[in-house]
Amino acid sequence: MFALVDCNNFYASCERVFRPNLNNKPIVVLSNNDGCVIARSNEAKTLGVPMGAAAYQFQKLFDEKNIHVFSSNYALYGDMSMRVMTLLNNFSPDMEVYSIDEAFLKFEGFQHFNLAEIGKQMRYKVTKGTGIPVSIGFAPTKALAKVANKIAKKFPSQTGSVHIIDSEEKRIKALKWLPVEDVWGIGRQHAKRLIAMGIKTAYDFSLLSDEWVKKNMAIVGIRLKKELNGLSVLDLEDIKPKKNIATTRSFEKNYSKIVDLQERVSTFAVTCAEKLRKQKSSCNSIMVFIHTNGHRNDLPQYGKNIVIKLPYATNSSIILSEYANKGLQLIFKEGYQYKKAGVIVMDFVPEQNYQASLFENPNPKHAKLMATMDTINKSIGSKKIKLASQALDRTWKMRQEKLSKRYTTRLNEIITIHA
DNA sequence: TCTGGGGTCCTAGGACCC
DNA sequence: TCTGGGGTCCTAGGACCC
Numbered sequence: 392m393f394a395l396v397d398c399n400n401f402y403a404s405c406e407r408v409f410r411p412n413l414n415n416k417p418i419v420v421l422s423n424n425d426g427c428v429i430a431r432s433n434e435a436k437t438l439g440v441p442m443g444a445a446a447y448q449f450q451k452l453f454d455e456k457n458i459h460v461f462s463s464n465y466a467l468y469g470d471m472s473m474r475v476m477t478l479l480n481n482f483s484p485d486m487e488v489y490s491i492d493e494a495f496l497k498f499e500g501f502q503h504f505n506l507a508e509i510g511k512q513m514r515y516k517v518t519k520g521t522g523i524p525v526s527i528g529f530a531p532t533k534a535l536a537k538v539a540n541k542i543a544k545k546f547p548s549q550t551g552s553v554h555i556i557d558s559e560e561k562r563i564k565a566l567k568w569l570p571v572e573d574v575w576g577i578g579r580q581h582a583k584r585l586i587a588m589g590i591k592t593a594y595d596f597s598l599l600s601d602e603w604v605k606k607n608m609a610i611v612g613i614r615l616k617k618e619l620n621g622l623s624v625l626d627l628e629d630i631k632p633k634k635n636i637a638t639t640r641s642f643e644k645n646y647s648k649i650v651d652l653q654e655r656v657s658t659f660a661v662t663c664a665e666k667l668r669k670q671k672s673s674c675n676s677i678m679v680f681i682h683t684n685g686h687r688n689d690l691p692q693y694g695k696n697i698v699i700k701l702p703y704a705t706n707s708s709i710i711l712s713e714y715a716n717k718g719l720q721l722i723f724k725e726g727y728q729y730k731k732a733g734v735i736v737m738d739f740v741p742e743q744n745y746q747a748s749l750f751e752n753p754n755p756k757h758a759k760l761m762a763t764m765d766t767i768n769k770s771i772g773s774k775k776i777k778l779a780s781q782a783l784d785r786t787w788k789m790r791q792e793k794l795s796k797r798y799t800t801r802l803n804e805i806i807t808i809h810a
Numbered sequence: 811t812c813t814g815g816g817g818t819c820c821t822a823g824g825a826c827c828c
Numbered sequence: 829t830c831t832g833g834g835g836t837c838c839t840a841g842g843a844c845c846c
Binding site for chain 1: 842843844845846
Binding site: 421422427446447609611637638685 | 811812813814815816817818819820821
């Protein structure tokens with residue numbers, strides 16, 4: 392059996408742990424730049440705040456209904472996630488952290504255990520240890536565990552937030568209940584087509600012919616169909632090094648001068664380099680993109696990206712920043728208001744697996760320098776040591792007007808209790 | 811004025827090899 | 829009239845996930 396454990400309204404719940412006065416109150420969490428809604432408490436959902444809602448369009452509703460608004464605090468959510476995962480891992484050694492708020496656990500050889508009881512225990516331990524409420528679905532396949540989880544989340548009082556699909560009747564009942572567009576692995580495009588054909592539920596989908604599924608949804612669709620029919624074909628996955636790493640941001644205001652973009656692009660490249668070094672990879676290509684604000688019909692639009700092949704694989708902040716800026720110079724055009732830029736590194740090789748080039752070779756000093764920078768930044772705070780091409784003062788800023796404290800990772804931001 | 815930021819996998823088709 | 833048979837690699841685009 393697999394379990395899928397999913398934190399309820401994770402970001403909103405993280406904020407609530409440290410603001411218990413907001414229990415049962417509507418909360419939303421905004422994206423970077425306080426742009427749009429990316430998490431909502433149940434109360435906010437009930438009040439009609441849609442996922443992805445632009446914050447400025449809903450400001451009136453926030454005010455009227457006393458909806459508490461937070462900027463996203465990834466330092467907090469990342470740390471809370473780690474705590475939840477650590478507690479869950481005590482229940483089974485086979486665990487896949489699927490996302491910041493979800494994990495699959497495999498229960499192999501647990502025939503003589505009561506999974507319902509284990510589920511209850513998991514909820515209890517996580518709630519007691521972190522304050523985060525979770526929902527749990529058990530089933531013989533990952534896709535069915537996802538379905539079971541949806542039922543646990545939708546019917547908390549009937550299920551106690553733990554649901555188990557362990558019989559044919561339960562499987563069929565669950566699939567008949569689940570709209571096809573809510574099935575894990577069926578996105579908007581496929582859902583549209585399926586609904587147009589009269590396929591309304593997960594159950595209808597599970598009865599489609601293999602030929603049709605293969606032709607229209609390829610091998611991924613076949614796998615999904617098998618999983619929904621109770622045949623396990625998706626196993627837990629190990630943590631693999633990433634194949635691409637991106638650092639991209641929207642700006643608080645528009646930039647029209649290349650110098651402003653140069654600073655941003657440098658910083659993004661440096662961040663990519665840090666992430667690369669963390670997973671001990673080097674990259675062979677780097678992409679830079681810039682574009683204007685696509686929502687503004689009144690401004691001329693322009694957007695472009697460029698991929699640069701590097702002369703040798705590297706994870707040096709200096710080299711990556713240099714090439715990212717070369718790319719920027721090639722795609723930058725005067726006369727536009729830029730709102731967003733990003734750097735993506737690709738074509739990874741293991742760091743030590745270095746292929747020497749005939750003409751250009753990395754400066755051997757860089758590796759040492761980068762290691763030193765990483766050590767210093769780790770000990771006294773990230774971004775304390777920078778390249779000169781990055782802004783030394785905070786000339787740019789992200790809008791984060793409702794940022795909560797980093798309660799769990801900064802001693803000077805620890806929660807204050809007034810007794 | 812204001813609209814996020816990451817990722818993965820699969821397939822078809824073209825270019826190329828012998 | 830008639831023009832083989834087998835591969836690999838790369839890329840763009842489309843789908844999906846959180």
